[in-house]
Amino acid sequence: KAGVTQTPRYLIKTRGQQVTLSCSPISGHRSVSWYQQTPGQGLQFLFEYFSETQRNKGNFPGRFSGRQFSNSRSEMNVSTLELGDSALYLCASKVTGDNEQFFGPGTRLTVL
Amino acid sequence: SQQGEEDPQALSIQEGENATMNCSYKTSINNLQWYRQNSGRGLVHLILIRSNEREKHSGRLRVTLDTSKKSSSLLITASRAADTASYFCARYNTDKLIFGTGTRLQVFP
Numbered sequence: 035k036a037g038v039t040q041t042p043r044y045l046i047k048t049r050g051q052q053v054t055l056s057c058s059p060i061s062g063h064r065s066v067s068w069y070q071q072t073p074g075q076g077l078q079f080l081f082e083y084f085s086e087t088q089r090n091k092g093n094f095p096g097r098f099s100g101r102q103f104s105n106s107r108s109e110m111n112v113s114t115l116e117l118g119d120s121a122l123y124l125c126a127s128k129v130t131g132d133n134e135q136f137f138g139p140g141t142r143l144t145v146l
Numbered sequence: 147s148q149q150g151e152e153d154p155q156a157l158s159i160q161e162g163e164n165a166t167m168n169c170s171y172k173t174s175i176n177n178l179q180w181y182r183q184n185s186g187r188g189l190v191h192l193i194l195i196r197s198n199e200r201e202k203h204s205g206r207l208r209v210t211l212d213t214s215k216k217s218s219s220l221l222i223t224a225s226r227a228a229d230t231a232s233y234f235c236a237r238y239n240t241d242k243l244i245f246g247t248g249t250r251l252q253v254f255p
Contacts, residue, residue: 038188067243069245076245076246076247076248077234077245077248078245079242079243079244082241082242089241090240090241090242092242122186124188124189126189133177133179133194133238134179134191134194135189135191135243136191137181137188137189137190138188139187139188140186140187140188142186
């Protein structure tokens with residue numbers, strides 16, 4: 035069974051631009067969560083999607099948004115990029131009702 | 147912060163030695179999980195211990211949980227160079243998975 039895939043793996047943007055990251059969960063996993071990892075703040079929960087609905091949201095500004103499609107694939111979008119948005123963005127999927135999350139390799143975003 | 151605290155922040159040992167990492171948290175839990183991350187890549191689930199369990203083993207890993215002290219520890223026995231990674235504890239809080247600050251483990255051959 036293929037693992038969680040994330041595209042692109044690396045991305046360089048400039049301040050003020052927007053970016054869209056993509057995540058394909060493991061087949062059969064309907065829950066997709068996104069995390070931001072930075073050296074200063076560590077791993078922080080962004081949001082979780084299930085059946086195309088946002089089920090949980092972390093403490094991030096409205097510039098961070100996401101969506102989930104009917105095939106469970108998910109995208110997250112960051113608008114008006116700031117230098118502080120430079121981070122590793124991780125996507126994870128899991129089986130409904132289970133606790134273990136399966137992570138993708140991440141997208142490393144650099145904002146210049 | 148809702149994050150758990152882990153200590154030590156960094157740990158360097160020789161191959162064959164044991165490595166112990168500790169995690170403390172603030173709220174009650176149903177279970178606590180440990181994950182490993184190799185050098186800025188995705189996380190890999192290692193083990194889950196439920197609140198009614200005190201100890202759990204998986205291969206060279208041993209996890210203990212003390213709910214009265216709100217703490218857990220991860221022991222890696224007979225460490226190998228391939229165990230070099232960051233280790234995170236994680237727990238659910240209002241359906242959000244909250245990670246600890248992590249321990250960076252370096253195992254020297």
